[in-house]
Amino acid sequence: MSDQEERISETTRLGLEIVKEAEEDRLMTLSVGPQHPGSGHFRFTVKVDGDYIVDCDPDPGYVHRGEEKMCEYRNFIQNIPHLERPVIHDSSNITYSYSLAVEELVKIDVPRRAQFIRAIASELNRQVYTLYWLAIYGIFLGHSTMFMWPTGDRELIIDLLEALTGARVTHAYNIPGGVRNDLPYGFKDRCLRQVSYLEGRLKEYEDIFYNNPLLRQRTEGVAILTKEDAIKLGVTGSVLRASGVPYDIRKAEPYDIYDEIDFNVQYMKTCDSFARAYVPLLDMRESCHIIRQLLDKMPESGEVRAKLQPNPKGPPGETYRRVESGRGALGYYIVSDGTPRPYRVKISVGSFRNLLALPHLLVGSKLGDMPSVYWSLNYWPVEADR
Amino acid sequence: MSKSNDSPSGNNKGDLASIVASNNDLSPASVKQGETGSISPKPSNSNAVQVKSEKTDLPQFERGIVDGLVLKFGDSIKIIYVKPLRIKIEVPPKDIVEVARYIRDEAGFDHAESVSATDYPKTGDIEVIYHLGSYTRENLSSQILALSTRTDRDNARLPSLIQVFKSVEYHERESFEMVGVYFDNHPRNDRFLLPEDWADIPPLRKEFRIKGR
Known part of the structure; x- marks a missing residue:
């Protein structure tokens, strides 16, 4: 050169x-x-x-607690209270799939009445979580009424759950083999009253918030997650159903008594930020129908928990069980080596799976759309970090 | 609420019900009678690898999936168990990308629900297991195919499945930092959930002990 x-x-x-x-x-x-x-x-x-x-x-991990490692040091029953810490507003669901997995490993049959009760507790808990999410979603889109209303209405269901479980948010109610205690006196009537009230309120939420032109302008047609992309990214829960995939674990793989319940999977085909915000409301409405059916079909009396060994253990093996939580599929992969403690626990949570959609949706969006996109993903950082 | 439309209609102001598609006919066709409520537990030994495909009491549908895999890949696939709604197969690391591609394209599993790495110091290896599910095929919606592979725990390296299943990206990254499995061809084998100044062995290895326990 x-x-x-x-x-x-x-x-x-x-x-x-x-x-x-x-x-x-x-x-x-x-x-x-x-x-x-x-x-x-x-x-x-x-x-x-x-x-x-x-x-x-994305840089998660600020609330990582090492739940999976902690599980290896405690026996199957001791694990329940700390496992619900990642998402205390939805604690019945995060212990539900754990209970299902342990029941499969330890081989416990759950009494029929207990199956109904824990399904009711989980449905109510899902409402609590979704109301909380809705409140945050509302305030970050500049709608302070939408923060006040769900926060207030959430208290009513929390009171109901407090009467049922004894704790406001961290219930530790679903256990392997059933639930901790039976329904309190007059629970059915009180539950029906709250569910009817909530249904009326959902209509008002729709009027004041979802039909608000400001919200519509900020969310409609924003951050499209196409059906193909949603499937490729493996998102779950309301994010998936907002992209036109009618997939719900309660329908796809019914656990406990969900196969006896008549309900529809709520989904939308618009794939935008608005759909992701609206599907949770539809889910809540459908959940009200489910709770009514559960209360109606529940046996009047019977056992609510199976008899357990003091330190339950099963043969070596592994299992993967999942339920539909407020944020989508919530799965537990548990390996047992035959001792009373799990050998390995992996919690596959909806938030962690939906996180993959965040860079996908944000790249190309406007900075001003960031809050509506981020909160529409139904992302719960504590759960994702575990 | 019962109306369903085929085209996205985001400009349909006022009438929310018309853009809501409600699904009545999603009855779980794949879920067979008697298997719906709970999966009947069957003992399985994760270490004892047995080929069970000759047995006749296996669930019909699951056996069909397994037979397809065995027909295609022969002896390189070990069938660990076939239970109602759950299948687990083990493949050597060199074949895993090819098997995964077949599972995606031919068997119809389109996303990974979970990727877990488990440390087995006694046998000196690490098992990485991909729980794969399907959104697109209705008859597979209740199925989970667990695709597992094993690597030496002193030199834990595996090919990444990110080219086949995009959804494994963060799960594999988590497995890298928690159990210390390096995934070839993964764009980022680096810190994710742990603190930036973490200077210890991967915490989900069995020799990492929680202090005071």
Whole structure:
């Protein structure tokens, strides 16, 4: 290479570097969270070019507790209270699939009445979680009434669950073999009253919030997650059903008595941010029907928990059981080596699976759409971190 | 609420019910009678590998899936168990991408629900297990196919399945930092959930002990 050619290539290289620097100068990196009030205990960095997001890198783990490791040090029953910590608002569901998995490993038959009771507790808990999520979703889209109303209505169901389980949020109610205690006196009437009240309120939520033109403008047609992408990314729960896939574990793989319950899987085909916000409301409405049927079909009396050994254990083996939680499929993969403690527990949670959709949706969106996209994913940082 | 439309109609203001598609006919066709309520527990030994496909008391549908796999890949697939709604197979690491591609394209499983790595110091290996499910095929919606493979725990390296199942991305990254399995061809084998200044062995290895326990 002659001197002249070398000089030219050197000039070209410098020129390219200048262009690259200028391109990088255009981009600004923003850190969202974990202290930011709009993200929960979760951080992600976005690169913006003007108003548009060109890169997004999630950084979870700020509330990682090592639940899976802790499980290996405790026996099957001792694991229940700490396993519900990742999502205390939905604690009946996160212990539900654990109970199903342990029942399969230890070989316990659950009494029929207990199956109904824990299904009721889980449905009520799902309502509590969804109301809480709705409150946060409302406030971050600038609708403070939508924060107040669900927070207030949530208290009524929490009171109901408190009467049932003895605790406001961390119930530790579903256990392998059934539930901890029977229904309190007058529970059925009280439950029916609250469910009817909630159904009326859902109509009002729709009027004041979902039909609000401001919300519609901020969410409709925003951040489309197509059906193909949703399946490829393996998202679950309301995010999946908002993308036109009618998939619900309660229908796909009915556990306990869900095969006797008549209900429809609620889904939408618009695939946008609005659909992801609206499907949880539809789920709540359907859940009210489910609770009524459960109360109606429940046996009047009977055992509510199977007799357990003091330190239950089963033969070596493994299992994978899942339920539909407020955030989608919630699965437990448990390996048992024949001792009373699990050898390995893996919790596959909906939040962690839906996280993959966040960079997919944010890249290409406007920065102003970030809150509506992020909260529409039904993401619960504590659950994702475990 | 019972109306269903085929085209996305985001501009359908006011009438929410018309954009809601409600599904009446999603009765679990795949779920056979008597298997719906709970999966009947059958003993299975995760370490004892047996080929059980000759047995006649296996569930019919699941056996069909397994037979297809055995027909295609022959001896490289070990069938660990076939239970109602659950199948587990084990393949050597060199074949896993090819088997996974077949499972996606021919068998119809389209996403990974969970990827778990389990440390077995006694046998000196780490098992990585992919729980695969299907959204697209209705008769597979209740099925979980567990695809597992084993690697040496002193040099834990496996090919990544990210080219086949995009949904394994974060799960594999988690397995890398928690159990220390390096996934070839994965774009990021790096820190995810643990603190940035974590300077210890991967915490889900069995020799990592919680302090005071």
